[in-house]
Amino acid sequence: KQMDSAEHTKYCGVPNELILxxxxxxxxxxxDFYLRIPLIEGVNADEENIIRSAAFLASLPWEHRIVNLLPYHDIGKSKHEKLGTVYNPDRYAFAAPSDETLGRCRxxxxCYGIETTIGG
Known part of the structure; x- marks a missing residue:
């Protein structure tokens, strides 16, 4: 999600070292495994993070080499409201990346030999 461990902790509540x-x-x-990366503008869809993510994934010995890029959406927000739970407790202003950003991510x-799909 976020290659910088401090940023990962900020948004996900845990560092990323164990995950990686x-x-x-x-x-x-x-x-076999499938990778799905949610992309959130201002959180992890910036060029530096995408380069670090792609470089890390390219360093792994895996054959499938397809990543599903998942643009942020708030479809689950109404479910949380119905359940009376907090959807975004820290009130971050999450947004989907632009089409231009998605294209650059792809x-x-x-460039690292990794195929991508949008959604999935």
């Missing part, structure tokens, strides 16, 4: 380590372990064990992953 587990992903590397799964890849090295040659297990270009970056392609």
């Amino acid at each position: 380590s587990n992903l590397r372990m799964v890849a090295e064990a040659r297990h 270009e970056i992953f392609a």
Whole structure:
């Protein structure tokens, strides 16, 4: 989601080291896996983070090499409201990346030999 551990902790509540380590372990064990990366403007859809993500994924020994890029949406917001739970407790102003940003993300992953799909 976010390659910078401090930023990952800010938005997800936990650092990313264990997540990245587990992903590397799964890849090295040659297990099949599918990657889905939610993209949120201002959180993780910036060029630096996408380059770091693509470089990390390219360093893994995996054959599938397809990533589903998931533009942010707030479809689940109404479900939380019905349940009386808080959808976005810190009130971050989340937004979907622009089509231009999505295109650039796809270009970056392609430069690292990683195919992408939007959605999935």
